[in-house]
Amino acid sequence: MAGITLTDIVLVLNRTTILDGLSLAIPPGGITALVGPNGAGKSATLRVIDGLLAPNSGSLTVQAKRRAFVFQKPALIRASAAANVALGLAALGLPRTERRGRVAAALARVGLAHRAHDPATRFSGGEQQRLALARAWAARPDLLLLDEPTANLDPGATDLVEALVAEMAAEGTKVVLVSHNLAQVARLAADVIVLAQGRAVEHGPTRATLLSPRTPQARAYLDGELPWSSLAAAS
Amino acid sequence: MTDTIRETFARLATLDRDVVAIAWLSLRVSLSAVTIGLLLGIPLGAVLAVARFPGRGALVGLLNAFMGLPPVIVGLVLYLVLSRSGPFGSLGLLFTPTAMVAAQAVLATPLVAALTRQVIADAEDHLGEQLRSLGLSAPRRAGVLIYDTRFSLVTAALASFGRAISEIGAVLVVGGNIDGHTRTMTTAISLETQKGDLSLALALGVVLIALVVTVNAVAALLRGHAVRAYG
Numbered sequence: 001m002a003g004i005t006l007t008d009i010v011l012v013l014n015r016t017t018i019l020d021g022l023s024l025a026i027p028p029g030g031i032t033a034l035v036g037p038n039g040a041g042k043s044a045t046l047r048v049i050d051g052l053l054a055p056n057s058g059s060l061t062v063q064a065k066r067r068a069f070v071f072q073k074p075a076l077i078r079a080s081a082a083a084n085v086a087l088g089l090a091a092l093g094l095p096r097t098e099r100r101g102r103v104a105a106a107l108a109r110v111g112l113a114h115r116a117h118d119p120a121t122r123f124s125g126g127e128q129q130r131l132a133l134a135r136a137w138a139a140r141p142d143l144l145l146l147d148e149p150t151a152n153l154d155p156g157a158t159d160l161v162e163a164l165v166a167e168m169a170a171e172g173t174k175v176v177l178v179s180h181n182l183a184q185v186a187r188l189a190a191d192v193i194v195l196a197q198g199r200a201v202e203h204g205p206t207r208a209t210l211l212s213p214r215t216p217q218a219r220a221y222l223d224g225e226l227p228w229s230s231l232a233a234a235s
Numbered sequence: 236m237t238d239t240i241r242e243t244f245a246r247l248a249t250l251d252r253d254v255v256a257i258a259w260l261s262l263r264v265s266l267s268a269v270t271i272g273l274l275l276g277i278p279l280g281a282v283l284a285v286a287r288f289p290g291r292g293a294l295v296g297l298l299n300a301f302m303g304l305p306p307v308i309v310g311l312v313l314y315l316v317l318s319r320s321g322p323f324g325s326l327g328l329l330f331t332p333t334a335m336v337a338a339q340a341v342l343a344t345p346l347v348a349a350l351t352r353q354v355i356a357d358a359e360d361h362l363g364e365q366l367r368s369l370g371l372s373a374p375r376r377a378g379v380l381i382y383d384t385r386f387s388l389v390t391a392a393l394a395s396f397g398r399a400i401s402e403i404g405a406v407l408v409v410g411g412n413i414d415g416h417t418r419t420m421t422t423a424i425s426l427e428t429q430k431g432d433l434s435l436a437l438a439l440g441v442v443l444i445a446l447v448v449t450v451n452a453v454a455a456l457l458r459g460h461a462v463r464a465y466g
Contacts, residue, residue: 050368068368075365077383078465087379091370119465139369 003028004049004143004176009058011044011198018044019055020198028063031165031175033185033206036195037221042178045195046145049176064143064174068136072148074128081107081123081131082116088135106138107131110164126157133164137173144168146177150184162188182222186210194218242434247441254435258442260332261419264406265399267336272343272395277388279344280351281377284359295352301345306338310408313338317409330411335419338405343395350391354384386465389458393451400447 004026011019019041026032034042047053049062050069068088076084085103094102107113110130115123120131129149136144146165150158158181166188169175179185185192185206192209194202196217202209213219246254283295315321317329317337328334358380366376381388403421410417412426420443427436 047364052364052368069365071365073361075362077362077379078386079382080465087366088369090375090379091372121465 003061003063003174005061006045006048007059009045009048009055009060011041011048011053011055013044013053018198019048019058022058022195022199024193024200024203026174026176026193027191028174029172030190031169031177031188033189033192034176034178034195035180035182035185035192035221037224039197040195040221041198042195043147044198046147046176046178049143050145062143064141066139066141067143067145068139068141069145070129070132070136070147070149072151074132076120076123076128076131078119078121080117081112081120084120084131085135085138088138092139102138102140106134109137110134111160124157126153126160129153129157129161130164133161133168137164137168142173144173144175146175146179148178148180150179150181158184182210194221196221239433239437243437243441246434246438251435251438254438254442256415257418257420257423257439258446260417261400261421261443262446264332264335264419265339265396268339268343268399269392269396271336271340272347272399273392275340276344276347276391276395277351277381278377280348280353280391281355281381282373283348283352284355285363285373285377285380295349298345298349298352302349304342304345305404306342306402307404307408309341310338310405313341313405313409329409330413330417332410332417334409335406335417338409339399339402342402342405343399346395346398347391350394351381351388354387354391355380358384386458386462389454393454396450397447400443 005024007023009019009022010017022041022045034045036042044053046069048055048060050067052069077087082103085106086099089099089102104113104116107116110133112127112130112134115127120128123131129152133149144165149165150161153161162184165175165177169188177185177189189206191204192202192206193200194209194213194215194217201215202213202218204214209218210222213222283291283298313334314329317323317326317334319329328337355377359376362380362383363376366379371379401421403425406417406419407422407425410419410422412418412422418426420439424436424439424443427433427439
């Protein structure tokens with residue numbers, strides 16, 4: 001089970017402080033959402049957890065044997081869907097037959113088995129993001145980092161991606177989700193961390209945190225973001 | 236003037252042996268040089284795009300400057316290196332097609348490397364984080380990015396072919412323009428013009444332009460086909 005602890009993380013990029021003494025503890029299992037205004041440091045936090053950005057100071061513990069990252073824009077190469085999924089296994093040193101089996105299983109899982117040999121760059125936005133999820137899942141990660149995975153997708157494609165993420169979490173993969181879509185956060189996440197100005201200002205169960213934030217920063221963000229009446233009415 | 240043009244077409248129509256031999260040598264030398272330029276330049280450009288090390292910026296600047304290397308200077312330096320008293324004089328390569336291939340490869344490599352670096356750097360902006368997140372090593376990332384940009388890299392190959400086949404300074408100095416041995420289209424055109432054999436010069440000129448256009452057209456067709464399949 002993948003638990004994550006960040007303590008006093010400071011990250012400065014191009015003389016701008018992105019993370020300013022960020023401390024948070026993400027519990028193992030389930031889906032944890034990171035929310036907050038633009039520039040709060042959500043994406044940077046995911047990148048620090050994945051090791052893509054090295055913090056200037058602070059300490060970090062990530063209990064995960066294997067991580068996978070799905071970006072807002074699916075980064076696919078000009079090759080077939082199958083080749084793109086296989087890329088996710090390239091660093092694992094698996095035997096060829098195992099690789100092939102995993103590629104086929106991953107494509108089937110996201111409903112793209114019939115398009116294995118089609119060029120990935122021709123896929124629609126939703127298909128591309130499902131392919132990116134297949135690539136991530138093929139490596140059997142125990143920690144899945146998602147950076148606004150549905151930001152560019154229409155509602156139908158968003159539903160498919162959400163269903164896949166929920167399934168993977170239910171099977172034991174820890175998911176950390178950055179999203180500006182608070183309705184999505186409410187649908188998927190068990191707990192929510194609110195970031196503001198490079199710090200975690202609030203962390204609690206999703207419903208309680210979204211509906212009655214305790215800190216002024218979280219309240220300011222959530223008041224600006226969410227049509228509260230509709231969520232309250234729906235719940 | 237009309238006589239010259241009539242003779243030119245006669246030489247082309249009868250596949251004049253001189254014209255064919257000279258064109259074939261030019262093509263062989265330039266394609267060999269471009270092949271070497273691609274083998275050296277693509278990995279060099281990719282590494283410069285992907286790796287981060289001290290002095291990288293200076294190296295990129297130098298490479299960009301080397302795109303404009305004057306061919307005659309390259310010829311001169313190679314002449315000194317290959318001449319009998321030079322460090323590689325014992326190889327006996329001066330005034331051979333091999334020396335001409337070497338000279339054109341020196342011209343092609345920085346051009347390929349600089350264009351490759353730019354193309355791969357753009358692809359790296361889009362794919363770099365994902366590839367690092369997948370745990371791929373720097374050489375592997377470079378390999379994936381070369382594969383991803385393969386259609387754009389055709390342009391680098393064509394640019395270097397254009398530079399190689401049309402240059403005269405380097406092949407003239409290291410090849411010596413020896414009849415039947417190291418005479419290429421550009422050196423022959425220059426010589427025949429000076430001698431006044433304008434029909435041979437013109438015939439070679441027509442062949443040279445036709446070759447460049449054909450190579451570009453074939454590359455464009457192949458690229459278009461590939462992009463339609465995998466773009």
